[in-house]
Amino acid sequence: MKLFFYSFLFLSLFTLVSTQKISAEWIPLFDGNTTHGWKPLAQVEKFEAIDEELRLSSKVNVWVVSDLKMQDFEVECEVKIPLDYEKFNSGLGFRLTGDRGKPKGYQCEIDQERPAAIYGIGLGGWIYPKKETQNQFSQRVTGLFEASSWNHFRVRAIGSKATTFLNGKLVAKTKGLIETQGRFGIQHHGKGGTVCFRKLKARSL
Numbered sequence: 001m002k003l004f005f006y007s008f009l010f011l012s013l014f015t016l017v018s019t020q021k022i023s024a025e026w027i028p029l030f031d032g033n034t035t036h037g038w039k040p041l042a043q044v045e046k047f048e049a050i051d052e053e054l055r056l057s058s059k060v061n062v063w064v065v066s067d068l069k070m071q072d073f074e075v076e077c078e079v080k081i082p083l084d085y086e087k088f089n090s091g092l093g094f095r096l097t098g099d100r101g102k103p104k105g106y107q108c109e110i111d112q113e114r115p116a117a118i119y120g121i122g123l124g125g126w127i128y129p130k131k132e133t134q135n136q137f138s139q140r141v142t143g144l145f146e147a148s149s150w151n152h153f154r155v156r157a158i159g160s161k162a163t164t165f166l167n168g169k170l171v172a173k174t175k176g177l178i179e180t181q182g183r184f185g186i187q188h189h190g191k192g193g194t195v196c197f198r199k200l201k202a203r204s205l
Contacts, residue, residue: 029066029075029184029200030054038186040064041100046194054197058188063103065096068202071181075202076154079110082193083147087111090195092153093121093185095178105182108155108164108172110195115145116153116164116171127162128172140171150198158205 029037032052040047046057047064056064073094081088089111096105104122109115117137118127129137144166145151154165159179164172186197 024203024205026201026203027068029068029077029202030197037067038064039067041098041103044188052198054186054200055194056186056188056197057192057194059190059192061102061188061190063093063096063185063187065093065103065183065185067183069181069183070202070204071095071179072158072205073202074154074156074205075184075200076152077200078150078152078198080150080196081110081112081147082195085191085193087113088191088193088195089187089189091119091185091187091189092155093183093187094155094157095180095182096121096185097180097182103183103185105180105185106157106162106177107185107187108153110151110153110187112145112147115141115151116166118162118164118172118174123178127176128174137171140169141166144169144171156205 034049035047042062044058044062048055075094077092081090091107091110093105093107096103098104107119107121109117109119117129120127152167156163160177161175162177188195
């Protein structure tokens, strides 16, 4: 009888803790009206909040990072890229460290060629896809990114594992990441144009 009671108690506590971790509240990364909580790591052409969007314009590669830091998390946003710049490139950064210039950490790629791929900034380059997973990646992203519309990106990182989703579909699933706390970030790879972010939010896992 005692064994049953303690087993039931342990299971109840485990379920409670698990539920609390999964149901952590979302934290807005953007208040919809100002750039409060964000810091450019280099000079930008324009970084402003307009119509509940964070708009970033630059002619050089630049990152803007959040004040908020997390290690295990889920982060999501909607992004719209400019169509009048060929091969426009942006990114959603996570676990970023460094206060000036190019940060060190990870990036969920935002472009038409490798949307939702994972890149290690100062950490070895492409993490997913690699040569052996290129065909898998191509199959997953074909037709997913809509260049003329808003696209939804979601990143989930727990320990050394990370998963990305584009418009609700799984893209990257990988492991081997450094388990460190860092900031979130938005990137403009340069050459002009304005990339727009909205509905930025994160929650701890």
